[in-house]
Amino acid sequence: MPVAAALATAAAAASLGFALAARSPDPVQVFLMEWVAVPYVTAGVIAWWRRPESRLGPLMVAGGLASAFSGWQLAEASGPYTFGAAFDIVPAALFLHVCLAFPDGRLRSSFERVLVGFAYFCAVGLQLVKLALGGVDPASLVDVWHQPDLVATVEDVQLLSLSACCLVGVRVLARRRRLGRPRRRSIAIVIESFALALVMIALLFVLAAFDLPGFREVHRVTLFVVGLSPLVFLLGLLDARLARSAVGDLMVELRSEPAPPDLRDALAHALRDRSLTLAYWLPDFETYVDADGQPVQLPNDDRRTATLIDRNGEHVAALVHDAALDDESQLLEAVGAAAGMSLENARLHAELRAQVEELRGSRARVIEAGQKERQRLERNLHDGAQQRLIALSLRLSLLEKRLPEEPAVKQELDAARRELALSLDELRAVARGIHPAVLSGHGLAVAVESLSARAPLPVRLAVDVEGRLPERVEVAAYYVVSESLTNIAKHAQATEARVSLERHDGCLVVEVVDDGVGGADTERGSGLRGLADRVEALGGRLRVWTPPGGGTRVQAEIPCA
Secondary structure, eight states: OHHHHHHHHHHHHHHHHHHHHSSSOOHHHHHHHHHHHHHHHHHHHHHHHHOTTOSHHHHHHHHHHHHHHHGGGGOSSHHHHHHHHHTSSHHHHHHHHHHHHTTTTOOOSHHHHHHHHHHHIIIIIHHHHHHHHOOOSSOOTTOOSOOHHHHHHHHHHHHHHHHHHHHHHHHHHHHHHHTTOOOSHHHHHHHHHHHHHHHHHHHHHHHHHTTOTTHHHHHHHHHHHHHHHHHHHHHHHHHHHHHHHHHHHHHHHHTTOOOHHHHHHHHHHHHTOTTOEEEEEETTTTEEEOTTSOEEOOOOSSSEEEEEEEETTEEEEEEEEEGGGGGOHHHHHHHHHHTHHHHHHHHHHHHHHHHHHHHHHHHHHHHHHHHHHHHHHHHHIIIIIHHHHHHHHHHHHHHHHHSOOOHHHHHHHHHHHHHHHHHHHHHHHHHHHHOOHHHHHHOHHHHHHHHHHHSSSOEEEEEEOOSOOOHHHHHHHHHHHHHHHHHIIIIIOOSOEEEEEEEETTEEEEEEEEOSOOOOOSSSSSSHHHHHHHHHHTTOEEEEEOOTTSOOEEEEEEEOO
16 A cells, blocks of 8 residues: 555656646646546545455555556657556546445446446557557657557547446446435435546547537546545545444443333434334344334345344344445444443343233234134034924924823923923023124124123113124124123122223224222122233223222223224
8 A cells, every 4th residue: 555655646746747847838737637646546545544455445546546647648758658648548447447336346246347347448458559550749659550540530439438438337326326325425425426527527528529619628627526526535434434433422322221212213323324223133033023022024135234233142133224334334343332232131122022922912812712612612502402402392392292181291391391491591691602693693783782682781882883893803892791791780780881882093992881889890700800811812901990889981992903
């Protein structure tokens, strides 16, 4: 790096000396020549020093060196002139290379490599062909064929080809930005300055190829814009440096052990990425979850990427962030190291939430499995024992008609039929308790009406539910009403009850109110604990108000989704 910087400095000084030694030096041209070379060398040395693993620094130094060498064309001697003329267009190809290789110094695709390779061929190969054909003053040292008539044709092909390469480079940068990389403003400004300079270079080459007016003015503006690009790049490096200094503030903030939401905000502020999210690794589940314990999938595309965080040799979490942050690996490492302990604590919170979610899901599955089993038992009773009792009652009736008129036998048969009828009623009541067939066949509204009609006290019913709801929701609501009415009949000493069902904000709200003595036991003996388990397993909530002497009010909110 020191050798390259010294060589670039010497080349720039030599070009300045050649310019000043000319018969009538153009002060503006001399300034703009150094304006391009010096900033590129300076920015390249700084980038090389700050990020030695990146190829961008050496590329920028090479661009500044080529620009300095191209200034040797101002020399009046053939030797320096020939050397400088060979580098005349090389800075344009190098600049295209820098633009497409930003920010890590590597071209991203084979198309970009072919594009840059073709630009170098036009800038170096065709330039040497022009010098070999002669037709310049002073004569070059490589004037071997001396075909000045062909020089203009080769030059037109060269300039138009390079102009096309620059415009394609602008297209590549625009596509890269449209895909969301980068969205960080400091890097975006650098990309925009590169694109503007490429457009100016393309325009300059078109003016030169077609010998259009305004070439001199556009040439000066182009050199000025190209010289601005490394200065913008330096500002981007300073911005990244300031971002890394924010890690100290982050460490101070993390001493207060922030809650998971506050931790995310602190990390997002330190990384200056508002879209940042956290994913916590749960080894028992072998999956990532968010702060609420919900499973998440790590992204891997041009817009979003993930940085894995380890602590004490164990994987803890992942920072899901804008893909542009991959260019600031040191910042990511510093933030990850500073937040390691806090992320581990947050992971424990997420693991606890995930276990709660798993427990809730397990409870819901157990209740659903039990409900299916109850449904099966109800069908077996209906299709088996009930049908056999009905058939037996009919056979007794037929048998009675065949027997002679004997009062004692008839009396026994009547008693048997009454016992059968009583057993059938009791069996039907048991079947309804296991699973209400009317609910499956006719829906919640009809099933609740049936409950109200069989209640031993007057019930005022208000149902505002249209259509069918998910079966698990209807079953839970049915048992809330059924158990509540049973409790009222047994314990409340009430004169009437009121039942209401309505949908509100995506939930089914079931409410049962009585005017009894209140003081219901919400933990034992009343069945309310079992109702709460059933409702909570569906993500709902059961609340009971039962002041002594003030009646009881049971309200269940059951999500319908």
